[in-house]
Amino acid sequence: MTNSTAYHVQTRTRASTAAGIAAGIIILVLIVLPAFASRGLIQDMFFILTMLVLAQFWNLLAGYGGLVSVGQQAFVGMGAYTLFGAAILWGIDPIWALPLGGLVALAVAVPTAFFVFRLQGAYFAIGTWVVAEVVRLCVAQWKAVGGGSGTSLPRNVTGDMMGLTFVQDLFGVRAAAAADIVTYWLALVLAVLTIGGIYWLLRTKSGLALAAVRDNVEAAKALGVNAARMKWLVFLTASFGTGVAGALIYLQKGRISPDAAFSVNDWTAYVIFIVVIGGIGTIEGPIIGVIVFFLLQSFFADFGAWYLMALGALGIVIMLFAPKGLWGLFSDKTNIQLFPIRRRLSGGIITQTEE
Amino acid sequence: MIWVDTLVQGILLGGLYALFAAGLSLVFGIMRLVNLAHGDLIILGAYLILVIVSVLGLNPFLAALVALPLMFCFGWVLQRVVLNRVLGEDILPPLLVTFGLSVVIQNALQEGFTSDSQRLRPGPVESASLDLGIVTVGVMPLLTFASAILVIVGLNQLFYRTALGRAFRATSDDPVTAQLMGIRPDNLFAVATGIAMVVVTIAAMYLGVRANFDPTIGPARLIYAFEAVIIGGLGSLWGTLAGGVIIGVAQTMGAAINPEWQILAGHVAFLVVLLIRPRGLFPRAQD
Numbered sequence: 109m110t111n112s113t114a115y116h117v118q119t120r121t122r123a124s125t126a127a128g129i130a131a132g133i134i135i136l137v138l139i140v141l142p143a144f145a146s147r148g149l150i151q152d153m154f155f156i157l158t159m160l161v162l163a164q165f166w167n168l169l170a171g172y173g174g175l176v177s178v179g180q181q182a183f184v185g186m187g188a189y190t191l192f193g194a195a196i197l198w199g200i201d202p203i204w205a206l207p208l209g210g211l212v213a214l215a216v217a218v219p220t221a222f223f224v225f226r227l228q229g230a231y232f233a234i235g236t237w238v239v240a241e242v243v244r245l246c247v248a249q250w251k252a253v254g255g256g257s258g259t260s261l262p263r264n265v266t267g268d269m270m271g272l273t274f275v276q277d278l279f280g281v282r283a284a285a286a287a288d289i290v291t292y293w294l295a296l297v298l299a300v301l302t303i304g305g306i307y308w309l310l311r312t313k314s315g316l317a318l319a320a321v322r323d324n325v326e327a328a329k330a331l332g333v334n335a336a337r338m339k340w341l342v343f344l345t346a347s348f349g350t351g352v353a354g355a356l357i358y359l360q361k362g363r364i365s366p367d368a369a370f371s372v373n374d375w376t377a378y379v380i381f382i383v384v385i386g387g388i389g390t391i392e393g394p395i396i397g398v399i400v401f402f403l404l405q406s407f408f409a410d411f412g413a414w415y416l417m418a419l420g421a422l423g424i425v426i427m428l429f430a431p432k433g434l435w436g437l438f439s440d441k442t443n444i445q446l447f448p449i450r451r452r453l454s455g456g457i458i459t460q461t462e463e
Numbered sequence: 464m465i466w467v468d469t470l471v472q473g474i475l476l477g478g479l480y481a482l483f484a485a486g487l488s489l490v491f492g493i494m495r496l497v498n499l500a501h502g503d504l505i506i507l508g509a510y511l512i513l514v515i516v517s518v519l520g521l522n523p524f525l526a527a528l529v530a531l532p533l534m535f536c537f538g539w540v541l542q543r544v545v546l547n548r549v550l551g552e553d554i555l556p557p558l559l560v561t562f563g564l565s566v567v568i569q570n571a572l573q574e575g576f577t578s579d580s581q582r583l584r585p586g587p588v589e590s591a592s593l594d595l596g597i598v599t600v601g602v603m604p605l606l607t608f609a610s611a612i613l614v615i616v617g618l619n620q621l622f623y624r625t626a627l628g629r630a631f632r633a634t635s636d637d638p639v640t641a642q643l644m645g646i647r648p649d650n651l652f653a654v655a656t657g658i659a660m661v662v663v664t665i666a667a668m669y670l671g672v673r674a675n676f677d678p679t680i681g682p683a684r685l686i687y688a689f690e691a692v693i694i695g696g697l698g699s700l701w702g703t704l705a706g707g708v709i710i711g712v713a714q715t716m717g718a719a720i721n722p723e724w725q726i727l728a729g730h731v732a733f734l735v736v737l738l739i740r741p742r743g744l745f746p747r748a749q750d
Contacts, residue, residue, distance in 0.1 A: 170555065176554065176555060176558050176559075178499070178562070223734055223737055223738070226737060226741040227693070227737075229497075229554040230496075230497030230499075230554055230557070230558055231497065231689075231693065233497070233499070233558055234497070234499070234685070234686065234689045235737075237682075237686060238686055238689070238690065238730055238733060238734070239734075241686065241726070241730055242727065242730045242731070242734070245723075245726060245727040245730070246727070248723075249723065256723075372682065373566075377562070377566060380559060380562065381563075384559055388555070412574075413570040413571075413573040413574040414570070414574060416566060416569075416570040417566070417567050417570040417571055417574070419566065420563040420564070420565075420566030420567035420570065421563070421567055423559065423560075423562075423563035423566075424545070424559075424560050424563040424564060424567070427549070427556050427559045427560050427563065428545070428548055428549065428556075428560065431555075431556060
């Protein structure tokens with residue numbers, strides 16, 4: 109038997125197959141979770157899932173694209189304000205306003221990229237921060253949504269939200285609890301799409317090009333990779349996703365102000381810690397990181413400033429002594445990768461000689 | 464008339480921003496490190512001066528003199544123990560470590576001094592002013608600007624007239640060859656950060672005398688400093704002063720039109736310069 113496809117390229121491993129099955133089961137459990145979970149747990153899960161989305165997109169930027177942004181709050185805030193503007197001023201159903209939030213964030217990202225791509229490395233980081241400040245100060249001038257002091261989402265906006273009565277009837281809960289369930293499901297969909305989408309992207313040819321640019325720009329260019337195009341691709345993708353997540357977060361919060369929606373601590377510092385603690389440059393890292401972050405927050409948040417100080421110190425220590433984060437430590441020891449992207453050759457000569 | 468006054472106030476404010484920026488520029492020039500905690504270190508310096516004022520009962524000017532060596536040592540240790548470990552090709556570790564440091568300093572100050580705003584009180588000089596005919600200027604802003612010029616002259620003298628400055632420049636140009644000439648970069652970097660902290664302390668004193676401060680305002684100072692450095696062009700201290708002046712004038716002009724536009728106007732000026740001259744007005748370093 110002669111085999112014309114003697115070699116084949118494979119990324120799947122046994123661990124990744126098991127992880128795929130486990131992920132399917134976890135997603136199923138998370139879908140039916142509102143049937144038996146308390147409202148508090150649903151809200152906690154919403155927080156975890158939305159932070160996970162933000163962390164995955166920041167990881168795509170910094171870990172894969174080499175673009176260390178400290179200005180992602182610009183896109184969270186733009187997404188959120190788009191939702192409020194669309195719902196309050198134009199009466200658009202908030203569910204439809206979510207993708208709109210992503211699109212507006214994308215629209216802001218284009219001129220932003222034009223400015224910040226002129227800056228290299230660390231200066232890029234502060235450049236994104238400046239742009240985020242500019243966006244915050246401009247939005248604070250928007251009097252129709254409360255200017256500098258912010259505004260609340262009117263009760264009827266969430267009350268008339270698509271799917272709300274269905275959930276109310278399904279679980280026999282009041283409107284407020286039903287709204288939490290709807291936003292939770294949306295967060296779940298967003299998280300699954302984000303992780304799935306990023307994993308897909310990294311396994312395509314573009315993903316390979318991205319990794320090449322990250323590892324060595326000059327070598328990648330020499331092989332014909334368009335490095336500038338990859339940077340744009342990653343930056344715009346991340347801004348869209350971050351915008352949608354921002355809109356969803358503020359749909360659930362129901363109250364917005366420029367200082368909160370454009371907070372560098374909430375939407376960038378925490379996200380960076382999640383990625384760094386979990387392990388930068390891996391898809392597993394942010395997942396581990398967000399769980400660790402949530403546990404730390406639930407046990408120690410009462411300590412206020414001490415907690416944040418410890419979080420900052422933990423980030424420094426991990427960066428100094430275990431720069432690949434918790435998942436990196438685990439993965440290096442066990443050689444397990446749940447979302448492998450490395451291509452391996454198999455088959456070929458070995459199968460030929462077996463004949 | 465009002466515009467001349469606004470312009471002069473803006474130029475003098477630029478002196479303060481140049482002081483914020485000089486330390487940042489120095490550290491970047493020598494070791495290509497961007498310290499995201501720079502703004503918080505300025506605020507830390509202001510609190511240190513405040514503590515010295517209240518414990519020893521000194522005037523803020525004298526207290527700053529006491530703080531100078533302390534901050535130098537702090538910078539030296541910080542560089543030796545933490546920052547030297549993260550220098551290298553990869554830009555991620557220094558960014559994330561200094562970002563973590565920023566969070567730690569902010570919250571430590573919050574815990575130690577609460578979030579109440581504080582002020583340094585130097586006495587009658589605070590409200591003294593000088594009539595220059597066309598405009599009347601405050602003595603403190605004038606002193607700030609003069610100090611900025613002195614600091615820049617001093618740093619330039621250090622760079623181009625001393626053996627230490629030669630070692631700085633050599634390491635900045637080519638660290639490997641500099642080591643062959645007997646220079647120890649880790650020690651040199653620690654001295655550089657120490658000197659940057661001395662500049663930070665001077666900036667901190669003028670910041671504290673000029674306006675109220677609290678633990679959360681560090682990041683905004685970092686942004687002003689960064690804008691001044693980029694506008695001026697990397698590697699040029701006089702450029703940094705020009706950058707500070709541009710930010711300062713833009714801010715006071717913006718505020719004169721609408722008080723809400725003060726900060727925004729500064730940022731917009733920065734973006735405009737970035738658009739027209741991506742490498743700054745007086746670029747020198749080739750990075």
